[in-house]
Amino acid sequence: xxxxxxxxxxxxxxxxxxxxxxxxxxxxxxxxxxxxxxxxxxxxxxxxxxxxxxxxxxxxxxxxxxxxxxxxxxxxxxxxxxxxxxxxxxxxxxxxxxxxxxxxxxxxxxxxxxxxxxxxxxxxxxxxxxxxxxxxxxxxxxxxxxxxxxxxxxxxxxxxxxxxxxxxxxxxxxxxxxxxxxxxxxxxxxxxxxxxxxxxxxxxxxxxxxxxxxxxxxxxxxxxxxxxxxxxxxxxxxxxxxxxxxxxxxxxxxxxxxxxxxxxxxxxxxxxxxxxxxxxxxxxxxxxxxxxxxxxxxxxxxxxxxxxxxxxxxxxxxxxxxxxxxxxxxxxxxxxxxxxxxxxxxxxxxxxxxxxxxxxxxxxxxxxxxxxxx
Numbered sequence: 001x002x003x004x005x006x007x008x009x010x011x012x013x014x015x016x017x018x019x020x021x022x023x024x025x026x027x028x029x030x031x032x033x034x035x036x037x038x039x040x041x042x043x044x045x046x047x048x049x050x051x052x053x054x055x056x057x058x059x060x061x062x063x064x065x066x067x068x069x070x071x072x073x074x075x076x077x078x079x080x081x082x083x084x085x086x087x088x089x090x091x092x093x094x095x096x097x098x099x100x101x102x103x104x105x106x107x108x109x110x111x112x113x114x115x116x117x118x119x120x121x122x123x124x125x126x127x128x129x130x131x132x133x134x135x136x137x138x139x140x141x142x143x144x145x146x147x148x149x150x151x152x153x154x155x156x157x158x159x160x161x162x163x164x165x166x167x168x169x170x171x172x173x174x175x176x177x178x179x180x181x182x183x184x185x186x187x188x189x190x191x192x193x194x195x196x197x198x199x200x201x202x203x204x205x206x207x208x209x210x211x212x213x214x215x216x217x218x219x220x221x222x223x224x225x226x227x228x229x230x231x232x233x234x235x236x237x238x239x240x241x242x243x244x245x246x247x248x249x250x251x252x253x254x255x256x257x258x259x260x261x262x263x264x265x266x267x268x269x270x271x272x273x274x275x276x277x278x279x280x281x282x283x284x285x286x287x288x289x290x291x292x293x294x295x296x297x298x299x300x301x302x303x304x305x306x307x308x309x310x311x312x313x314x315x316x317x318x319x320x321x322x323x324x325x326x327x328x329x330x331x332x333x334x335x336x337x338x339x340x341x342x343x344x345x346x347x348x349x350x351x352x353x354x355x356x357x358x359x360x361x362x363x364x365x366x367x368x369x370x371x372x373x374x
Contacts (some may be wrong), residue, residue: 029312040106054094221301239290241346
């Protein structure tokens with residue numbers, strides 16, 4: 001009898017050793033997010049699939065994943081669970097388990113869901129074996145929308161005698177003359193009678209052409225050097241203001257482009273200037289870029305502004321959104337104003353410098369007002 005007892009112990013120890021080695025063998029873990037672009041405080045779902053592909057059960061199996069900062073799991077009652085998601089269960093042989101839970105992001109930015117730790121206990125309950133599953137999912141949280149009521153005042157009416165305030169509205173009534181067709185103008189602007197007389201395609205030239213395009217330039221440089229005085233709260237306001245402008249241009253069907261001198265998290269070295277366009281897809285690309293904006297400056301503001309002005313002379317309006325106007329920006333802004341039809345600066349603080357000929361929208365103390373040169 002005693003030999004049988006020792007034999008059972010030895011067999012049990014051997015089985016336990018084998019179990020320790022193969023407890024996590026045949027275990028697969030998959031995770032997916034139902035959305036990769038979300039609003040702040042908007043809930044999204046995380047789907048996971050766990051499969052035990054071996055003919056042995058797991059009496060103790062635990063999954064633990066650390067969540068990105070500012071991303072919180074919601075329990076069944078809608079309460080926030082901070083820090084990590086951990087659950088324990090038993091798995092039968094050849095069993096597949098599906099779980100879905102809701103999460104919520106509390107701050108704008110780009111977040112990565114990293115590796116997951118899987119743990120299983122041995123037969124005797126004396127030891128726990130763990131392994132890491134390499135997974136990376138990306139989530140981009142979009143900025144809020146910060147409206148500027150004075151923006152609507154700058155638009156003016158579609159008809160009238162004063163054109164300085166109609167920097168957005170197209171006015172095909174005020175025909176200024178004619179010019180040769182370049183291939184960029186819409187067919188409806190071609191003057192067929194003048195074309196027949198001239199022998200070449202001629203288009204009507206309006207006070208504001210019907211193909212008016214806007215370029216939004218987001219500057220995140222608040223000091224020189226930029227790391228000396230980074231105003232994160234002002235930068236966030238500028239990002240949110242940029243969203244407002246993009247959505248307004250899109251709503252009115254005005255083609256708009258976008259670029260920034262900020263680093264784009266997750267797009268290092270691959271961020272390209274967004275050319276003018278409209279529509280849901282175009283707006284989604286712009287908003288995702290705003291969600292990725294970091295506080296690190298890639299290039300000086302004046303260099304970026306010069307590139308926009310020199311490379312894209314078809315823009316009738318350039319809107320510069322900046323937390324503040326510093327001394328190094330002034331010369332570049334005044335030079336750009338001489339090269340484009342309209343230059344608008346949207347800033348979070350009253351400029352300390354004179355900007356003649358430049359329309360300025362200032363947000364200070366939460367109150368919006370327009371400063372328009374006479």
